[in-house]
Amino acid sequence: MSANGFTAGETGELPAGASTGTAATDAPLLEVSDLRVEFRQGNQVVRAVDGLNYTVPRARTVGLIGESGCGKTVSSRAIMALLPHTAHVTGSIRFEGQELVGLSERRMRAVRGSQIAMVFQDPARSLNPTVRIGPQITEAIHLHNDVPKGEAFDRAVELMELVRLPAARERFRQYPHQLSGGMRQRVMIAIALAAQPKLLIADEATTALDVTTQAQIMELLRDLQQRLGMALIMISHDLGLAATFADEVLVMYAGRGVERAPTQKLFEHVRMPYTRALLDAIPRLENPPHAPLAAVPGQPPDLAREQVGCPFSPRCPNVTDHCREHMPPFKEQEPGHLWACWHPCGLEGRR
Amino acid sequence: MLRFLGRRLLVAIPVLWGVTFLTFVVINHLPGNAAQEQLGINATPQEVHQLSVQLGLDKPLLTRYVNWMGDLVTGSLGHSLTSGQSVTSILGSDLPITFELVAFSLIIALVFAVPIALMSARKPGGVFDRVAMVLSMAGLSIANYVLALILVYVFAVRLNWLPALGWAPPDKGFGTNIKYLIMPAVSVALSLLCFYARQLRADLIQQLRGEDYVTTARAKGAGSWRVLTRHAMRNSAFGLITAVALNFGTLLGVTVIIEEIFGLPGIGHELLSAINTRDVPVIQGAVFVFGLIVVLCNLIADLLYAALDPRVKYGSATN
Amino acid sequence: MAVPPTETAVPGAFDPAMVAPAPVVGGRLGRLRTIGGIWIPAFLVLAILFLCFLWPVIGPVPSPTGGSILNSNLPSFSPGHLFGTDSTGNDEWSRLLYGGRASLEVSLGVTAIGLLLGGLLGAYAGYVGGWREGVIMRVFDVLIAFPALVLAVAIAERLGPGLVHTIWALSFFSTPALARIARAATLRVREQNYIVAAGLSGTGRTRTLLRHIMPNILPELITFALLGIGIIIVLEGALSFLGLGIPPPAPSWGNMIASGQNILSAQPKFTMLPSAALFITVVSFNLLGESLRARWTAQ
Numbered sequence: 001m002s003a004n005g006f007t008a009g010e011t012g013e014l015p016a017g018a019s020t021g022t023a024a025t026d027a028p029l030l031e032v033s034d035l036r037v038e039f040r041q042g043n044q045v046v047r048a049v050d051g052l053n054y055t056v057p058r059a060r061t062v063g064l065i066g067e068s069g070c071g072k073t074v075s076s077r078a079i080m081a082l083l084p085h086t087a088h089v090t091g092s093i094r095f096e097g098q099e100l101v102g103l104s105e106r107r108m109r110a111v112r113g114s115q116i117a118m119v120f121q122d123p124a125r126s127l128n129p130t131v132r133i134g135p136q137i138t139e140a141i142h143l144h145n146d147v148p149k150g151e152a153f154d155r156a157v158e159l160m161e162l163v164r165l166p167a168a169r170e171r172f173r174q175y176p177h178q179l180s181g182g183m184r185q186r187v188m189i190a191i192a193l194a195a196q197p198k199l200l201i202a203d204e205a206t207t208a209l210d211v212t213t214q215a216q217i218m219e220l221l222r223d224l225q226q227r228l229g230m231a232l233i234m235i236s237h238d239l240g241l242a243a244t245f246a247d248e249v250l251v252m253y254a255g256r257g258v259e260r261a262p263t264q265k266l267f268e269h270v271r272m273p274y275t276r277a278l279l280d281a282i283p284r285l286e287n288p289p290h291a292p293l294a295a296v297p298g299q300p301p302d303l304a305r306e307q308v309g310c311p312f313s314p315r316c317p318n319v320t321d322h323c324r325e326h327m328p329p330f331k332e333q334e335p336g337h338l339w340a341c342w343h344p345c346g347l348e349g350r351r
Numbered sequence: 352m353l354r355f356l357g358r359r360l361l362v363a364i365p366v367l368w369g370v371t372f373l374t375f376v377v378i379n380h381l382p383g384n385a386a387q388e389q390l391g392i393n394a395t396p397q398e399v400h401q402l403s404v405q406l407g408l409d410k411p412l413l414t415r416y417v418n419w420m421g422d423l424v425t426g427s428l429g430h431s432l433t434s435g436q437s438v439t440s441i442l443g444s445d446l447p448i449t450f451e452l453v454a455f456s457l458i459i460a461l462v463f464a465v466p467i468a469l470m471s472a473r474k475p476g477g478v479f480d481r482v483a484m485v486l487s488m489a490g491l492s493i494a495n496y497v498l499a500l501i502l503v504y505v506f507a508v509r510l511n512w513l514p515a516l517g518w519a520p521p522d523k524g525f526g527t528n529i530k531y532l533i534m535p536a537v538s539v540a541l542s543l544l545c546f547y548a549r550q551l552r553a554d555l556i557q558q559l560r561g562e563d564y565v566t567t568a569r570a571k572g573a574g575s576w577r578v579l580t581r582h583a584m585r586n587s588a589f590g591l592i593t594a595v596a597l598n599f600g601t602l603l604g605v606t607v608i609i610e611e612i613f614g615l616p617g618i619g620h621e622l623l624s625a626i627n628t629r630d631v632p633v634i635q636g637a638v639f640v641f642g643l644i645v646v647l648c649n650l651i652a653d654l655l656y657a658a659l660d661p662r663v664k665y666g667s668a669t670n
Numbered sequence: 671m672a673v674p675p676t677e678t679a680v681p682g683a684f685d686p687a688m689v690a691p692a693p694v695v696g697g698r699l700g701r702l703r704t705i706g707g708i709w710i711p712a713f714l715v716l717a718i719l720f721l722c723f724l725w726p727v728i729g730p731v732p733s734p735t736g737g738s739i740l741n742s743n744l745p746s747f748s749p750g751h752l753f754g755t756d757s758t759g760n761d762e763w764s765r766l767l768y769g770g771r772a773s774l775e776v777s778l779g780v781t782a783i784g785l786l787l788g789g790l791l792g793a794y795a796g797y798v799g800g801w802r803e804g805v806i807m808r809v810f811d812v813l814i815a816f817p818a819l820v821l822a823v824a825i826a827e828r829l830g831p832g833l834v835h836t837i838w839a840l841s842f843f844s845t846p847a848l849a850r851i852a853r854a855a856t857l858r859v860r861e862q863n864y865i866v867a868a869g870l871s872g873t874g875r876t877r878t879l880l881r882h883i884m885p886n887i888l889p890e891l892i893t894f895a896l897l898g899i900g901i902i903i904v905l906e907g908a909l910s911f912l913g914l915g916i917p918p919p920a921p922s923w924g925n926m927i928a929s930g931q932n933i934l935s936a937q938p939k940f941t942m943l944p945s946a947a948l949f950i951t952v953v954s955f956n957l958l959g960e961s962l963r964a965r966w967t968a969q
Contacts, residue, residue, distance in 0.1 A: 128564040129586070130661060188567070488956065488957065
């Protein structure tokens with residue numbers, strides 16, 4: 001491919017098989033343990049993330065799924081230490097063995113972009129409208145590599161071609177508003193890849209795009225991930241998207257993980273009533289026309305209040321009094337499949 | 352971009368016309384007889400009447416306005432009642448001095464305001480920020496003529512470093528020119544500086560807190576200084592331009608009193624002298640020119656805006 | 671990002687934002703503490719108002735004019751004269767207080783006219799829209815095109831010196847400025863549901879304007895009016911300084927500063943005292959306006 005380092009195999013291992021569920025045997029790239037993020041405002045404390053645990057193996061895709069406000073975005077920002085001052089982060093986030101929580105800002109800056117990168121939701125607002133596209137990409141390169149301008153330009157063009165941006169050389173000098181939404185998102189991806197990170201976090205990267213573009217971008221991400229041997233955390237509220245593109249899925253609710261399994265296993269044996277509800281809520285073509293959408297009833301819990309018992313109780317079809325008083329533990333109940341529920345689906349009769 | 356400018360011009364023209372009308376009405380319609388005032392209390396009614404006819408004061412207001420506008424369009428503002436000189440030439444020789452004062456003040460204000468705002472925005476609530484905010488509030492609250500007198504007292508009277516009054520044009524030596532200008536410029540610049548610094552600081556903080564591109568920049572690994580100067584500043588510059596344009600009228604207006612205190616022969620000083628001698632054509636001309644400059648400057652500010660904002664300049668391209 | 675100014679030909683020369691947005695002192699999100707909070711400036715303002723308006727009436731304050739020349743130029747801390755006397759024997763402390771009263775009378779008068787005339791007209795313009803709004807705002811645009819001091823000087827020259835004339839002259843400046851604020855606020859409030867509901871239920875326009883819109887824009891108007899008082903006091907000072915405002919022998923801080931100019935080197939106190947009084951007053955009003963604005967924009 002190119003002489004500048006974007007050949008597959010030079011930036012980490014070649015990917016193992018796709019979504020069959022066999023995890024890479026090396027130590028995980030990212031380990032999140034008991035992550036808690038609190039926002040303090042005056043007397044109010046909002047627990048946005050309340051004990052999150054998961055790992056991301058090398059070169060795999062983990063889908064982080066949940067409703068708005070479940071803490072998925074906050075947790076990912078915590079990984080990059082991009083939260084505002086009012087946030088208090090406790091727990092552990094280990095990247096390649098190095099603890100990120102409490103890391104000094106200077107050392108964190110070395111991690112951002114070059115080790116872990118992020119692509120955000122709204123490409124219209126995520127790019128600086130007063131700076132041309134090219135410099136926004138080369139900036140990402142220059143921040144971590146001492147590279148002469150000419151070489152940076154070449155790399156940037158290469159990146160733009162990598163993300164399948166047409167007419168890369170001309171686009172270099174254009175402004176963000178001159179590009180369409182899909183193209184802007186590709187630029188964001190190019191920026192994220194510029195310093196060859198080992199982990200890419202795509203935070204609702206396709207939510208703001210139309211369906212066709214969404215598919216294109218997701219395909220691009222999958223392709224890139226496999227070619228570059230990069231790990232990918234895919235954050236979304238769209239379970240269907242996770243089904244197609246993730247190796248492993250973690251469902252979040254009220255700031256904590258509630259179900260986790262390799263994708264195929266999850267969809268074959270859904271255990272959490274919440275996940276079940278999410279699945280049922282996806283409109284299907286097979287349903288007759290005008291069939292009512294099975295929306296999940298109720299509202300997510302108020303994260304400012306202390307949680308007693310399972311947070312999904314008010315909305316759960318399987319709920320009992322026991323659920324309301326005791327928080328179910330999030331643990332491995334079947335090989336490779338973790339959940340937190342007293343009355344999981346498909347296992348009625350046990351307990 | 353042309354469409355944007357065209358629209359702005361269209362709005363500006365009636366305002367310009369209004370400026371001429373208002374100037375004329377204020378100076379000529381309010382109580383007081385120009386001829387009488389010129390000649391003084393001891394003049395006989397015949398003398399007053401004679402001068403009135405000579406000045407055209409016996410004609411109805413509207414006719415006089417039309418006449419004046421007619422002259423105006425050909426570039427003539429009448430002649431001074433005291434010296435007979437054409438008003439345009441009088442004001443023309445005054446303008447460069449006022450312009451130099453205004454420019455110098457703006458430069459001083461901006462040169463200090465930008466770094467202060469950047470350093471404040473870097474750590475809002477930090478030591479530098481708190482001190483800067485307190486001092487800038489004080490600076491805003493000092494009347495510029497008060498500051499002028501204090502400066503004169505300290506630097507001219509007590510320390511004798513600078514001349515208290517007077518003016519020397521730049522071609523007689525740039526150093527001397529600056530010596531006469533620095534105290535007036537600082538008197539004007541201080542409150543401007545404080546205002547710009549606060550305005551820019553607030554804008555920068557807003558960018559840093561609310562805008563997604565800032566998060567993108569940080570996610571790349573950029574430090575706060577870089578984010579401020581290379582990213583936020585570019586966007587906040589527009590707010591600053593607006594602030595400068597907004598205040599330009601005031602900036603121009605304070606030259607009236609500052610030029611008076613420091614004896615600078617600019618338009619402000621001319622206006623006041625004309626007021627003392629009741630020289631109506633000069634008063635009229637000066638007031639009009641002030642209004643004209645403000646409208647023009649705001650148009651220029653809009654031009655600048657359009658030229659700098661990539662979204663206006665390039666428009667959105669289709670694929 | 672900032673939006674290019676499109677609405678008016680001449681963005682306001684008096685932008686109450688001239689005192690600039692409230693600083694976020696104390697870097698925590700959501701805690702907008704301004705300098706001195708709201709109570710200290712309020713106390714200062716009240717103290718100043720008390721000193722200038724009430725104290726001369728109820729307390730032992732001699733007349734500011736008509737002093738005996740035998741008493742002239744007494745130094746500070748002389749018995750009965752806290753700050754001494756001036757060259758014609760008038761008590762300086764009294765002149766300060768009465769001068770303050772004059773300056774404040776002008777400022778408050780100008781602000782009141784601005785609020786009444788400008789506020790109502792601006793709200794009306796924002797409410798009815800259409801060509802009426804266009805005409806009204808263009809007229810104000812023209813007024814704003816003139817630098818405040820220039821316009822005030824020209825008008826004051828025509829009218830002659832005096833307190834009332836000064837109020838008129840400066841009102842040409844405050845009215846358009848407050849009209850702008852009122853219009854912008856009205857545009858925002860106009861779309862609120864209860865306004866639309868009132869219109870639908872048949873409430874007349876004047877009634878809607880007065881009973882629904884005005885009370886809602888009043889806090890914003892008052893906040894900006896407070897911020898503007900400082901500017902107007904300084905302008906009045908400038909006018910009096912130039913001899914076009916309040917004429918001697920009646921004291922005003924402006925003409926006191928001016929007359930002190932001649933003896934600046936020998937006796938700086940005659941300029942410095944009214945300057946300090948001016949400064950403290952302006953700072954107090956600014957801080958008060960700023961705290962109110964911080965509180966109001968935080969909502």
